[in-house]
Amino acid sequence: MSTESARPPHLRATALALVLVGGFCGTAARDLLQKAFPHNATGVPWATFGINLAGAFALGVLLEGLARTGGDPGRRRRLRLLAGTGFCGAFTTYSSLATDTVQLWEVGHRTTAGIAYAAGTVLAGLVCTWLGLMVASRTARGGAR
Template sequence: MQTMSTESARPPHLRATALALVLVGGFCGTAARDLVQNAFPHSASGVPWATFGINLAGAFVLGVLLEGLARSGEDDGRRRRIRLLAGTGFCGAFTTYSALATDTVQLWEVGHRTTAGIAYAAGTVLAGLVCTWLGLMVASRTARGGAR
């Protein structure tokens, strides 16, 4: 009878390897987000375009990544490691719901621009859905070799 190692007997979310992949990806995603936000500070109007762009880019990349991985086989082995490192870790830390929420409140408070805050939050969510869908379509077409 074959026995499982302690690492493989644990649920995936409790495995040291999985946690390390998410940690490394998260560190890199946070560093990338910080670089972009420092390179493109808030505009004079107060609109946080860097956060907006980061969240949309992350949604697109996550769509491409997850669709590509799903089309290439089961979520195990190498594909799972890529998903944890690049998807959960990098994209999860690169995109930022907390900055979206904070920036929305700041737009509300700056000159009582409630409409701008609501438009920014709703626009980010809706545009994020579109970017994710576009990412899914890109990965789908790539997997089919660009056939229609």
């Protein structure tokens, strides 16, 4: 028995490395997109809005797809850690959602816009997650035919 396999999963070097690499790429993609579509504190951060929705859709596709694909559980787990926990997790952001809302209030004095942005992101995010789950389950069913 190696010490590596005796550790709980979240403390194994391979798992941590996969999340690290996915998290690096997810953060890079988010930061570059936010810089390509900048917003000021009084405006709605549409880049972050789009990033969160796209990431929610992608995670839905990934997790439902992995749940429906058979095969090597080790490989599925590695893909989940790299693309799901790492990339989608770091690509999307909840702290910016909350803080951009606060800035719309505190700096922009746009109370209604802040509430609409925050609530709109969460509701649209649920729709995107649901769409992702649907796409993956239909694709898996079609492929099994």
